[in-house]
Amino acid sequence: MLTKTQSCSIFCRRFYNQKSVDLSDPSIRKYLNYLIVENETLVAKEDKSSAEVKRLREIKPVVDIVAQSNSFKSLRANKEDKGDEKVKEMIKQETRIHQTRDQELHRRLQCTLLEPCLIDSGVLLQLTARKGEQATQFAEILYQLYTTYAGYKNWDVDRVSLDKSSVLGINKASMLISGLGALQLMSFEAGIHEKIPNASETDDAQSSHVHVAVFSQPNDVEWNIAPSEMVIDTGIPSSPDHFTAYTKYTGVRITHIPTGIVVRCSEEDTCVRNEEIAKQTLRTILFHKMLVEESLNSNTEGKSLDCSKKLEKIRTYDFCEQVVMEHRGDASARYNLEGFMQGKDYLESLQDNLLREQRYQALMADIDAVLKKDKTDNIGKNQDKVQEIFAFF
Incomplete structure (x- = not known):
């Protein structure tokens, strides 16, 4: 490393x-x-x-x-x-x-x-498929892209939640990513990602969209939660909607009393680890909420690199032409789709250029x-x- x-x-x-x-x-x-x-x-x-x-x-x-x-x-x-x-x-x-x-x-x-001097940092990254089966499949593709890329960058990844579609793909997923430059680089992923399907994939020629939100993780000095403010329920089933003989009861649900915000994690094999991930996720959400309130009160654009509310289209993945088109920076930035989706140097180069x-x-x-x-x-x-x-x- x-x-x-x-x-x-x-x-x-x-x-x-x-x-x-x-x-x-x-x-x-x-x-x-x-x-x-x-x-x-x-x-x-x-x-x-x-x-x-x-x-x-x-x-x-x-x-x-x-x-x-x-x-x-x-x-x-x-x-x-x-x-x-x-x-x-x-x-x-x-x-x-x-x-x-x-x-x-x-x-x-x-x-x-x-x-740019990279710093050790972390983010909570959330992917949300917009509408349709094509969007949920695209969300799963992006999820795999970011998971592979985090491994390529030697970052730590903790899966918070994974809401799979009843058909194919992912409706919504979230993960904690931490490591050198994680916040600075992954903040560029916030926004709308568009997929133009290959004609052979589907009869529906319409493009599909996935919204990526990025929240910066706070450190212990920036934000901490008093134990008295949390209600922690353990032994939650890992698959609450689909009980089977293999259902694990290692999930954790944390309710933040002052705000009513509820965070759930059941992706790991132990309650202890799920509780750690859920607490960090809750801290990140509350920290972002505080930053938003401060920015509204001071009429500024915010005091962090959080990019959770970016709704503009930032990138197009054209599966028909086999290219990825970045819409920020150099307007002519185009990448080979197959190489880009490997989650290695192509994405790294794009993020480094933007940074x-x-x-x-x-x-x-x-x-x-x-x-x-x-x-x-x-x-x-x-x-x-x-x-x-x-x-x-």
Whole structure:
């Protein structure tokens, strides 16, 4: 399994050539100078809030690379100022090495600015077939796609519920997915997925639709539930509508008293494990409910990456033409259907492209926000530092 650092390095190498920023642009210089000043301010501060500690971790890699380039330039300038002919000859011989180092620092700074840093996170993913037998079959196809993809990404998966259709396919399914980048990547799956059937599959030429909802899982600090707020019923039959000699009584039902929300899980073989999954599912639902209420009260668009209410069509799976068409980002993004449904590098590439584009837009927004700010004394006093730092770029 790849470490976080290895994952980020591979991501950076793969997508470095797709988008870049002009490091010689005055606005970029001003933005990076702002980060330098901000870093110095945060480092000097003794009592930092959790938000400030997080911010320091975010900007420090950029500031460190800029500091390396400045140190490297000063070292080379000092050698040149000595006037020693032997040293000058050595410098000439080292020119290529210096140029390679300059290019590497340039590449590293580009990557650090544009590279989305994946975090350990989790989501509650729900699939709901719209109408018809074709939709339930499509829902099952997507369910298998995401299960396979989670395994490919080394993510942990816990099935919460699986409501199978009386004919074929799935009416509704939900699962907990957790691991490095799970929230950042799987949030792009939220929305309406459309299937265009193959003419040989059915006489009905109409397309079918599945709605995918994604909720971010909270950690223990963000949201926890007091035991007194829950009623936990155990020994629930695994198949309440179809009792047989093989029916297991390991299901768990949790009722949240303040809200009346009920969560049920009977997919695992033990009551203990089903209870763990049900509790995490309930915490996720309540956390999302709280975020929605906060966003309504503050008239904002929300404070998380939750994408549960996305109802626009995001992707079309054309079984007739054997292609998958992504409707966000690059309008011409098309993938081979067979390769895409394997749940491996095709879906990974699509999500990574969307994540990188999201990061690029966020960076542009940050730069724009800095440029709109009134010039502070700190930024004004450090303008000379900008010219010195970016002499290489």
